[in-house]
Amino acid sequence: MRQDSRNLYRGRVVTLNLETHQLPDGRQGQFEVIRHSGAAAALPILPDGRWVLVRQYRPAADGMVWEIPAGRLEPGEAPADCIVRELAEEIGYHPGRVEPLGLMHPALGYSDERLHLFVARELEPVPQALEEHEFLEVVPLPPTEALHLLAAGEVTDSKTQVALLLAAQRGLDRNE
């Protein structure tokens, strides 16, 4: 239970607090907690069954990384609205349908980020509009190739791992 919070840094993406919490046994502790606005991500499935991944430059990895499209929620924005907006901006598709796939806490040890996963279908091309400081390639792949990249250890991004594994578990690689 949070009892006190002191802001250490407020930035564009990251708000860092030093918080005092009471543990369930009554002890108190101080914890560094990143407060994050939340995010949405989707596995986009093209009409021909291919999955749309991106190769994106990530400063934290100092290189290009395989990911599914994703973005941060704007203030008051619903996760499903966020991912519809992000799919247009990031990969240039408007989805006719988005279905929830799951919810994840990417880094619960120090961040309260909640990331909402979706599957996006009925994709129609629209103009792409990358944000400043984004650099990425849009790469549609047959599901078998995406799952092969995962099995080979080439996919290290947590939301992408979870989305691909859930999609495979639910048989989304076998149909449209």
Place this chain on the structure above:
Amino acid sequence: MRQDSRNLYRGRVVTLNLETHQLPDGRQGQFEVIRHSGAAAALPILPDGRWVLVRQYRPAADGMVWEIPAGRLEPGEAPADCIVRELAEEIGYHPGRVEPLGLMHPALGYSDERLHLFVARELEPVPQALEEHEFLEVVPLPPTEALHLLAAGEVTDSKTQVALLLAAQRGLDRNE
């Protein structure tokens, strides 16, 4: 490519930098990046086939969360040594065998954390030694129950989702 870095905060868990990176197309941008020492986590499999999960208090979730045992690497520590140490401290078992299960970046949008996933077997009871400010319950579960919790949306921690999904994909729920 990182060109410059300014430290904003250096804490117990989190080191936050404001970094200047050159994108692959030559543009420059500033990014908030958490530099993290790395972590290790394991799915422990008991001799009777049950999986050992923990229910842990997490300030970032303001409550108890289902997780697999995990911890941060100490300076110079190998991931496999880290998880052997953490399994003793956190759940009171020494594994005779740890096998790599995968590598993940939990929150690549703002953190360089690399988390090494393992499967731990041949577990022998040893004294538990929780760290200060840790509060958790050790909960051995039949694999079907753990996978049911996941399917029901009760498991939201990313490393736990990935470990359970990979373990199910590799048939680790069906033997030991």
